[in-house]
Amino acid sequence: MGKTIWAAVVLIFMASGLSACASDRGSQSELEVHPQPTQRPACENRGCLNALLVDFAGAELPSGAYVLELAGDGRTARCEVSFPMSWRADEPDPKPCQGDLPALLAPIWKNGETVGIESVTIAAAPETLRLSLTSADRAVATLATSPVYQKTQPNGPDCEPTCRIGTATAEVLTGGSREGAGSRD
Numbered sequence: 001m002g003k004t005i006w007a008a009v010v011l012i013f014m015a016s017g018l019s020a021c022a023s024d025r026g027s028q029s030e031l032e033v034h035p036q037p038t039q040r041p042a043c044e045n046r047g048c049l050n051a052l053l054v055d056f057a058g059a060e061l062p063s064g065a066y067v068l069e070l071a072g073d074g075r076t077a078r079c080e081v082s083f084p085m086s087w088r089a090d091e092p093d094p095k096p097c098q099g100d101l102p103a104l105l106a107p108i109w110k111n112g113e114t115v116g117i118e119s120v121t122i123a124a125a126p127e128t129l130r131l132s133l134t135s136a137d138r139a140v141a142t143l144a145t146s147p148v149y150q151k152t153q154p155n156g157p158d159c160e161p162t163c164r165i166g167t168a169t170a171e172v173l174t175g176g177s178r179e180g181a182g183s184r185d
Contacts, residue, residue, distance in 0.1 A: 043159035050125035052147055052166045059141075059172040060108060060116040066135045068097065068105060068117070072126025075101035079120075084113035101126070117141075125149055125164040133170070143170040 052072075061083050068079040077099035085107075097103040102123040107114035117133070126147070133141035149164035 044155040046154040048152055048154050048161055048163035049123055050149075050164045052122040052125060052129065052149075052168065054120045054122070054129075054131060054143065055167065055169045056117045056119060056141065056172060057169060058108060058116070058118060060110070061135075061140065064135045066133055066140065068120065068131070068133045070097070070099075070101055070103055070120070070122065070129065070131050072101055072122065072124065072129040075099070075124070075126070077101040077103040077122075079103070079105045081105065081107070081114070081117075084115055120170075125166065129168065131170055133172075139173055141170045141172045143168060 063083055065080070065082045068077075068081070070077040077097040079097040097105060097120075104121045104123075106118045106121065108116040108118045120131070122129070128146050129143065131141070131143040132139060145168050147166035147168050149166040151162055152165055153159060153162050155161075
């Protein structure tokens, strides 16, 4: 027999013997002398932010001055707004609040004026949150909550960052409303 045929016979014999040995062990095979390293999936480079969105259920508010105060995990924010109010084009929309709890107030627009608060977005994930909206020292909306957050990983389950996103709804206590409240443009 030539060397090529002899090498083929040896390979066939080894393969049949190895497969018989492998079948004796069940489906578990120890034939991998140098297993392939497991590769982590390539991670994208997307970012995300922790956030809590507090919805005011689109409540239009009576004309007047309002103070929105937020407190969460030892940090606070305060927004002072008046309704109706025509915002200038150079003012941010949503309107940022003052303080060390980063919050943005998004108004309800109707006929070019702000007539209420649509939502407040907090760029953090506080474990507890207290919110109060007052007008002339009277409570208009309140919220005390320990929000439930969903984790999100925009680059995949094995990739950073991991962010927490939550929602809550403030209870609007005011009985007064503008004529036509509830309709949105």
